Amino acid sequence: MPDRKPLIAGNWKMHLSVAEAVELVRRIAAETEDVQGVEVLVAPPFTTLYAVREALGDSRIRLGAQNMHWEMSGAYTGEISGKMLQEAGCTYVILGHSERRAIFNETSEMVDLKARAAVSLGLIPIICVGETLEEREAGRTFDVVQAQLEGSLNNFKEEKFIPPTTVMAYEPVWAIGTGKTATPSQAQEVHQFIRGWLERTFGTGVSAGLRILYGGSVKPENIAELMAEPDIDGALVGGASLNADSFVRIICYEKL
Numbered sequence: 001m002p003d004r005k006p007l008i009a010g011n012w013k014m015h016l017s018v019a020e021a022v023e024l025v026r027r028i029a030a031e032t033e034d035v036q037g038v039e040v041l042v043a044p045p046f047t048t049l050y051a052v053r054e055a056l057g058d059s060r061i062r063l064g065a066q067n068m069h070w071e072m073s074g075a076y077t078g079e080i081s082g083k084m085l086q087e088a089g090c091t092y093v094i095l096g097h098s099e100r101r102a103i104f105n106e107t108s109e110m111v112d113l114k115a116r117a118a119v120s121l122g123l124i125p126i127i128c129v130g131e132t133l134e135e136r137e138a139g140r141t142f143d144v145v146q147a148q149l150e151g152s153l154n155n156f157k158e159e160k161f162i163p164p165t166t167v168m169a170y171e172p173v174w175a176i177g178t179g180k181t182a183t184p185s186q187a188q189e190v191h192q193f194i195r196g197w198l199e200r201t202f203g204t205g206v207s208a209g210l211r212i213l214y215g216g217s218v219k220p221e222n223i224a225e226l227m228a229e230p231d232i233d234g235a236l237v238g239g240a241s242l243n244a245d246s247f248v249r250i251i252c253y254e255k256l
């Protein structure tokens with residue numbers, strides 16, 4: 001069995017003041033201090049990264065950002081580079097979240113450029129894919145996910161190399177913030193498809209080691225059954241990561 005350490009990641013989206021973010025991360029850190037065998041990550045808004053990094057101190061909780069630009073610096077008003085994220089203490093960056101794709105017209109080509117830039121800096125990308133309800137109902141889930149994989153990982157594909165730390169995330173758009181979770185078997189089916197694509201593209205050894213997270217209305221009540229599926233290696237949690245009690249319960253899913 002490949003050694004894929006479960007990763008529970010909180011995507012705080014555009015929520016929380018600096019004081020609230022610090023308070024939340026302090027509680028998460030204190031209450032998960034003894035948790036072994038699970039990697040924990042929080043991805044706060046840009047303006048709270050420094051303060052959250054300070055509050056984390058020597059905690060093992062990782063810090064991630066929710067987006068970045070592919071250039072290192074330059075005349076890109078309103079953008080943040082991967083270098084800046086590293087300076088703020090980030091080791092991970094979420095790329096191609098469906099909200100960025102749908103609301104901000106981010107394309108897979110842009111995600112590909114960002115992933116390449118992130119990796120060149122040593123930042124670990126969490127690359128998101130997922131279909132809309134309309135696409136699922138039209139029976140196009142696998143086509144859509146495959147097109148997003150081909151486009152977003154194009155550079156890795158051409159180089160025939162993907163860094164083994166890269167994280168994939170399957171987030172069906174219809175399950176995000178809706179309370180509608182994909183059933184464990186619906187999620188597993190797509191996770192298996194993603195791993196199959198990774199295997200055909202990069203080889204078995206590589207695909208078996210990459211982590212694929214599930215995201216979309218993950219909560220303490222459904223995390224254990226999702227994690228029981230063979231190709232689900234963690235969760236990307238939105239709403240339930242904004243509350244210390246529910247996020248800690250998700251992190252401690254083995255005890256639920």
Ligand code: 13P
Nearest residue numbers: 011176177216217238239
């Ligand atoms: P919710 O957990 O609020 O559905 O959000 C999921 C998500 O988009 C995480 O990136």
